[in-house]
Amino acid sequence: MRLLEIPRRKLGAKRLYDRFDLDAFASALPIEGESEGETACDHLFGVSS
Numbered sequence: 001m002r003l004l005e006i007p008r009r010k011l012g013a014k015r016l017y018d019r020f021d022l023d024a025f026a027s028a029l030p031i032e033g034e035s036e037g038e039t040a041c042d043h044l045f046g047v048s049s
Helices: 021-026
Strands: 008-011 014-017
Touching: 014 021
Parallel strands: none
Antiparallel strands: 008 014
């Protein structure tokens, strides 16, 4: 199971990711604090939109 769907290269036992691919992946993630709608457990953690 791959957690990140980002292309990677193998160097022995190491896995290498291109920094531009990592930047693009991170930029596509939602920004904390920006509302995308409440989930069922948001109230349990004190999160409100």
